[in-house]
Amino acid sequence: MHIDVKKEIKRSNIGRAGLSLLLLVVVIAVLAPLLSSYDPVQQSAGSLLSPSGSHWLGTNHVGQDIWSQLIYGARTSLLVGFSVGIISLLLGILFGVSAALVGGLYDKIVMRIVDALIVIPMVIVVILVAAYIKPDLPVLILLLSVLSWQGGARVIRAQTLSLKESGHVNVSRTFGASRLYVAWRHIIPDLGPILLVEFIYGVRRAVFIEAGLAFLGIGDPMLISWGMMMRDAMSFSYLNVWQWWLVPAGVALSLTIIGLTFVSHAAESVLDPRLRGAEVA
Amino acid sequence: MLNKRNLITYGIAFLIIIALNFLMPRMMPGDPLMAIYGDEALVAMTPEFKAQLVEGFALDKPLWQQFGAYVLALFQGDMGYSYYYNASVFNVIMGSLPWTLLVVGSSLVLSTLIGIVLGIESGWRRGSRTDRTMLAGLMSLNGFPDFFLGLVLLIVFGILLGVAPLSGALTPYSGLSGLTLLLDVLRHMALPVAALTLAHLAGGYLLTRNTMITVLKAPFMLTARAKGLSQKALKYRHAGRNSMLPVLTVTGIWLGRVVTGALFVELVFAYPGVGYLTYQALLTRDYPLIQGVFLIVTIAVLIANFAVDLLYPKLDPRVSYAH
Numbered sequence: 001m002h003i004d005v006k007k008e009i010k011r012s013n014i015g016r017a018g019l020s021l022l023l024l025v026v027v028i029a030v031l032a033p034l035l036s037s038y039d040p041v042q043q044s045a046g047s048l049l050s051p052s053g054s055h056w057l058g059t060n061h062v063g064q065d066i067w068s069q070l071i072y073g074a075r076t077s078l079l080v081g082f083s084v085g086i087i088s089l090l091l092g093i094l095f096g097v098s099a100a101l102v103g104g105l106y107d108k109i110v111m112r113i114v115d116a117l118i119v120i121p122m123v124i125v126v127i128l129v130a131a132y133i134k135p136d137l138p139v140l141i142l143l144l145s146v147l148s149w150q151g152g153a154r155v156i157r158a159q160t161l162s163l164k165e166s167g168h169v170n171v172s173r174t175f176g177a178s179r180l181y182v183a184w185r186h187i188i189p190d191l192g193p194i195l196l197v198e199f200i201y202g203v204r205r206a207v208f209i210e211a212g213l214a215f216l217g218i219g220d221p222m223l224i225s226w227g228m229m230m231r232d233a234m235s236f237s238y239l240n241v242w243q244w245w246l247v248p249a250g251v252a253l254s255l256t257i258i259g260l261t262f263v264s265h266a267a268e269s270v271l272d273p274r275l276r277g278a279e280v281a
Numbered sequence: 282m283l284n285k286r287n288l289i290t291y292g293i294a295f296l297i298i299i300a301l302n303f304l305m306p307r308m309m310p311g312d313p314l315m316a317i318y319g320d321e322a323l324v325a326m327t328p329e330f331k332a333q334l335v336e337g338f339a340l341d342k343p344l345w346q347q348f349g350a351y352v353l354a355l356f357q358g359d360m361g362y363s364y365y366y367n368a369s370v371f372n373v374i375m376g377s378l379p380w381t382l383l384v385v386g387s388s389l390v391l392s393t394l395i396g397i398v399l400g401i402e403s404g405w406r407r408g409s410r411t412d413r414t415m416l417a418g419l420m421s422l423n424g425f426p427d428f429f430l431g432l433v434l435l436i437v438f439g440i441l442l443g444v445a446p447l448s449g450a451l452t453p454y455s456g457l458s459g460l461t462l463l464l465d466v467l468r469h470m471a472l473p474v475a476a477l478t479l480a481h482l483a484g485g486y487l488l489t490r491n492t493m494i495t496v497l498k499a500p501f502m503l504t505a506r507a508k509g510l511s512q513k514a515l516k517y518r519h520a521g522r523n524s525m526l527p528v529l530t531v532t533g534i535w536l537g538r539v540v541t542g543a544l545f546v547e548l549v550f551a552y553p554g555v556g557y558l559t560y561q562a563l564l565t566r567d568y569p570l571i572q573g574v575f576l577i578v579t580i581a582v583l584i585a586n587f588a589v590d591l592l593y594p595k596l597d598p599r600v601s602y603a604h
């Protein structure tokens with residue numbers, strides 16, 4: 001397991017491309033106020049203007065600057081993505097590691113619930129719940145996290161089971177280390193690469209679902225989001241505004257997801273050494 | 282295979298679905314009747330009718346008795362009444378389900394088949410330029426959300442080129458029949474199916490390619506090569522067939538994803554399936570309908586997963602020996 005994940009990702013072309021894309025989106029999100037002189041929610045000019053020197057991507061149907069909406073949309077996507085990624089990963093570690101270490105009936109119960117959650121299509125659950133509670137940003141993040149830890153928990157449990165039998169863990173146990181100490185000191189650090197891959201999966205899924213929900217019109221209408229921009233732009237697709245309104249939002253969303261996919265693919269080759277060398281070039 | 286573990290898993294999944302559907306409207310603040318029946322119902326509400334509904338749902342009783350009444354109604358096939366459509370939820374959904382099944386079924390078959398073939402070809406040439414291009418290309422395609430792909434296809438083929446219809450599943454009031462009707466249906470489903478197929482192609486491709494790389498190193502491949510078999514027989518009959526198996530195990534889970542994808546794509550093309558129905562139900566807050574869609578879609582996905590579990594040992598006999 002002692003392979004440097006960061007090195008592995010940087011070694012492959014796909015990994016480097018993914019990292020660069022992600023870095024670009026992060027920089028844009030962080031520097032958003034510097035990159036645009038307009039407030040994304042304030043009406044700044046007439047509606048449905050074509051791109052010009054002052055409004056690079058024109059304005060939307062209510063006169064908001066599309067370029068500022070685009071760069072502030074990166075903030076929403078990344079905030080939802082990374083928060084859900086971290087929380088669902090923590091839940092996955094909690095249930096995966098504990099199931100493997102405690103074993104017995106507890107393990108059986110947790111794993112049956114995990115399996116059950118895996119076969120239920122989660123987006124539809126989110127739609128049902130969101131239809132009732134109209135989630136704002138924190139609630140949406142919690143909702144998505146609670147519904148997306150199960151895949152990670154299963155993988156983490158499997159890996160913990162094999163680590164549990166390895167030499168250094170046995171030695172630690174014979175020296176009288178408690179289960180909690182072993183989990184914290186030996187198991188979780190050795191799960192490293194798997195945690196990274198599961199985290200990126202979680203981020204990608206959350207970015208995707210957030211955009212989808214906003215596209216369906218569920219969620220906070222005050223939140224600037226790429227999904228919402230596409231939804232608004234779709235109603236005007238018979239005009240030529242899609243060129244600077246719909247397409248940039250869709251491309252920004254797609255590039256973010258592609259960046260995440262590339263990085264997770266490069267990191268996966270760390271987990272499955274049989275795949276290594278297949279595309280190192 | 283039909284073992285105890287699977288039965289328990291599907292039992293729990295079923296319970297979670299039923300419990301969500303039961304609890305969501307009842308945990309909402311305010312009048313549960315409104316949350317169960319939606320805004321439209323309140324317009325038609327008379328005191329007698331209200332009393333009848335409260336009685337029917339046992340809303341004045343404790344929660345567990347309400348649950349009993351709910352489950353009983355479900356098993357009698359009563360999924361509620363949509364006041365927006367003025368029809369039973371079951372009938373409304375059955376009206377749109379065939380269109381969704383048509384689109385989801387076609388794209389599931391197409392994306393799986395194309396994905397497997399591309400995966401075999403790519404894995405066979407692993408590390409080559411073709412393989413790397415296909416890998417990068419398909420992974421990029423994977424990043425495009427299905428509804429964005431749908432919108433792009435709609436703009437290019439529907440608006441700019443004008444070769445595909447912009448919305449719907451049929452030309453309205455055209456009175457077509459026979460072969461022309463079939464062509465009309467195909468013309469309308471082409472873009473939604475293309476969007477879903479492209480969006481879900483990468484899953485089958487990546488899985489097949491990964492398995493292919495492993496299978497190619499298996500000893501039986503060396504034997505097959507030593508026997509002097511042709512490249513094609515090696516690639517498809519020996520390596521390819523074994524690389525398909527993992528794809529088949531996850532078809533059930535993919536079905537869930539494609540169905541979800543269809544919800545979004547149907548909205549783009551105003552295709553009159555369950556997805557478009559859901560969208561309209563969300564707009565009009567037709568809660569009984571949203572609940573009905575949730576129930577039917579999730580249970581359909583459960584049944585599909587269950588079927589895959591049952592079928593899999595027949596396709597790969599090694600699985601039954603392993604237990």
